[in-house]
Amino acid sequence: METTGKVIKCKAAVLWEAGKPFSIEEVEVPPPRAHEIRVKIVATGICRSDEHIVHGLLSRIKYPIILGHEGAGIVESVGEEVTGVKPGDKVIPLFLPQCGKCVCCRNPESNLCLKSTISAPQAEDEKIKFTCKGKLINRMAQISTFSEYTILDEIAFAKIDDNAPLDRVCLIGCGFSTGYGSAVNTAKVQPGSTCAVFGLGGVGLSVVIGCKVAGASRIIAVDINKTKFAKAKELGATDCLNPQDYDKPIQKVLKDMTNGGVHYSFECIGHVDSMVDALESSHPGFGTCVIIGVAPYTDKISFDPMLLLTGRTLKGSHFGGLKGKISVPKMVSDYMAKKFKLDELVTHTLPINKINEGFELLRAGESIRTILKF
Numbered sequence: 001m002e003t004t005g006k007v008i009k010c011k012a013a014v015l016w017e018a019g020k021p022f023s024i025e026e027v028e029v030p031p032p033r034a035h036e037i038r039v040k041i042v043a044t045g046i047c048r049s050d051e052h053i054v055h056g057l058l059s060r061i062k063y064p065i066i067l068g069h070e071g072a073g074i075v076e077s078v079g080e081e082v083t084g085v086k087p088g089d090k091v092i093p094l095f096l097p098q099c100g101k102c103v104c105c106r107n108p109e110s111n112l113c114l115k116s117t118i119s120a121p122q123a124e125d126e127k128i129k130f131t132c133k134g135k136l137i138n139r140m141a142q143i144s145t146f147s148e149y150t151i152l153d154e155i156a157f158a159k160i161d162d163n164a165p166l167d168r169v170c171l172i173g174c175g176f177s178t179g180y181g182s183a184v185n186t187a188k189v190q191p192g193s194t195c196a197v198f199g200l201g202g203v204g205l206s207v208v209i210g211c212k213v214a215g216a217s218r219i220i221a222v223d224i225n226k227t228k229f230a231k232a233k234e235l236g237a238t239d240c241l242n243p244q245d246y247d248k249p250i251q252k253v254l255k256d257m258t259n260g261g262v263h264y265s266f267e268c269i270g271h272v273d274s275m276v277d278a279l280e281s282s283h284p285g286f287g288t289c290v291i292i293g294v295a296p297y298t299d300k301i302s303f304d305p306m307l308l309l310t311g312r313t314l315k316g317s318h319f320g321g322l323k324g325k326i327s328v329p330k331m332v333s334d335y336m337a338k339k340f341k342l343d344e345l346v347t348h349t350l351p352i353n354k355i356n357e358g359f360e361l362l363r364a365g366e367s368i369r370t371i372l373k374f
């Protein structure tokens with residue numbers, strides 16, 4: 001049936017309020033306006049940030065909402081004035097868009113875009129696209145991939161290789177790129193260096209992959225769930241530590257193992273205490289700590305400023321420092337050329353109807369990435 005120009009009724013997982021399970025609903029998705037495209041989502045991963053929103057831990061989120069920000073799909077129709085993409089093309093939605101015009105987009109050192117919801121949360125309100133049972137449903141980061149069809153602004157997608165397997169490269173839309181890019185772009189891990197990775201979910205394991213590709217000689221993986229260690233080793237970790245196995249703080253253990261601290265440490269848990277532990281684990285004089293996790297918005301970080309005065313660098317990384325429009329297609333080509341591992345992150349695949357089961361697997365620490373399919 002020809003759908004161009006018509007409202008599409010399709011399946012989506014709606015979160016009516018924080019703390020409740022998702023409901024599979026029929027939602028209405030309007031045709032794309034000028035500068036927008038409508039995309040059929042084929043596959044989407046479950047990321048811990050979605051779970052943070054389920055529990056109301058991120059600020060400025062409005063409910064009801066359709067979550068999902070790690071998807072891949074096929075263009076169904078294209079609004080006026082959109083160039084460079086046509087129905088049938090494969091795309092990855094960008095939760096961090098790239099307008100190409102703002103002061104951050106024009107700065108080669110930055111991957112932030114002032115049109116993103118993280119910079120301009122009020123922009124989201126003007127762009128509500130879904131309705132369900134007569135109610136407007138909010139979007140997550142302007143992309144909402146837990147819907148069979150979604151509307152994307154022209155600045156919020158990357159066109160990718162026609163042959164890319166969407167149920168794998170969807171991870172390039174968030175978790176893989178966030179972790180891998182933090183090691184390769186943000187920290188710029190050097191060959192022969194030592195690294196410590198706190199938290200071995202999809203993001204932390206992608207940091208491990210990035211450190212390995214960058215040629216680190218020692219990659220120390222830290223997690224309180226030891227069932228994560230086998231996969232961490234498979235992906236390149238040289239040592240795995242459970243802080244609960246030691247009667248001294250984990251940063252002391254790391255310093256003792258590495259002659260005073262690591263070159264690079266990465267926080268991929270989202271706890272303010274672990275952020276300070278990661279900073280303290282980096283070597284004075286030259287160590288760099290990269291914060292990747294987002295903590296509950298009520299939490300604040302506190303540490304001795306001498307840690308910085310003595311020559312450590314503290315950095316943050318959002319979407320691995322990648323400018324999505326340019327870097328995501330390249331990441332997909334690199335995946336197709338087998339330049340890095342990624343398939344190993346997928347532990348479960350479920351139909352969208354079983355989304356609540358997928359979130360239970362994450363909560364139980366049993367999954368790395370669950371891929372939901374429509």
Ligand code: COD
Pocket residue numbers: 046047048049095174175178198199200201202203204222223224225228243267268269270271274292293294295317318319365367368
């Ligand atoms: N010490 C060590 N490990 C711990 C601890 C602890 N105290 N607590 C939990 N962990 C481990 C868990 O066992 C788990 O293995 C891991 O930490 C966390 O993994 P996941 O699978 O729950 O989460 P990820 O990898 O999907 O995401 C982690 C983030 C920290 C990136 C995420 O929570 C987050 O904060 N995202 C927002 C940051 C961001 O840039 N987002 C972009 C869009 S997501």
Ligand code: ZN
Pocket residue numbers: 047048049050069070174175
């Ligand atoms: Zn994510």
Ligand code: ZN
Pocket residue numbers: 097098099100101102103104105112113114115
């Ligand atoms: Zn911009």
